[in-house]
Amino acid sequence: xxxxxxxxxxxxxxxxxxxxxxxxxxxxxxxxxxxxxxxxxxxxxxxxxxxxxxxxxxxxxxxxxxxxxxxxxxxxxxxxxxxxxxxxxxxxxxxxxxxxxxxxxxxxxxxxxxxxxxxxx
Numbered sequence: 001x002x003x004x005x006x007x008x009x010x011x012x013x014x015x016x017x018x019x020x021x022x023x024x025x026x027x028x029x030x031x032x033x034x035x036x037x038x039x040x041x042x043x044x045x046x047x048x049x050x051x052x053x054x055x056x057x058x059x060x061x062x063x064x065x066x067x068x069x070x071x072x073x074x075x076x077x078x079x080x081x082x083x084x085x086x087x088x089x090x091x092x093x094x095x096x097x098x099x100x101x102x103x104x105x106x107x108x109x110x111x112x113x114x115x116x117x118x119x120x121x
Contacts, residue, residue, distance in 0.1 A: 058093040061101040
């Protein structure tokens with residue numbers, strides 16, 4: 001049975017995870033070190049996991065990385081971020097990153113947030 005994503009956001013997440021799986025098979029030691037490093041970076045500390053996901057979303061928007069935008073938006077939602085917190089993060093990022101960050105925010109983030117919320121239902 002072939003996997004059928006329910007929307008474009010789910011398809012992007014699946015595509016990223018499939019690529020990461022292939023990379024991990026080919027370069028297991030490097031992938032495991034990278035995974036351990038990022039897991040350590042995102043664990044609860046002086047900053048909450050929720051705050052760290054909001055920071056990562058802002059950086060993803062500023063760097064125009066569509067996979068990371070979707071991945072960290074999902075992280076924000078999984079950590080209980082409200083739409084208002086996500087939109088404020090977009091505002092701060094747009095103030096820093098200008099039009100490029102805003103264009104990703106008003107298109108990709110809003111579409112992905114809607115699609116990810118639909119998947120929870």
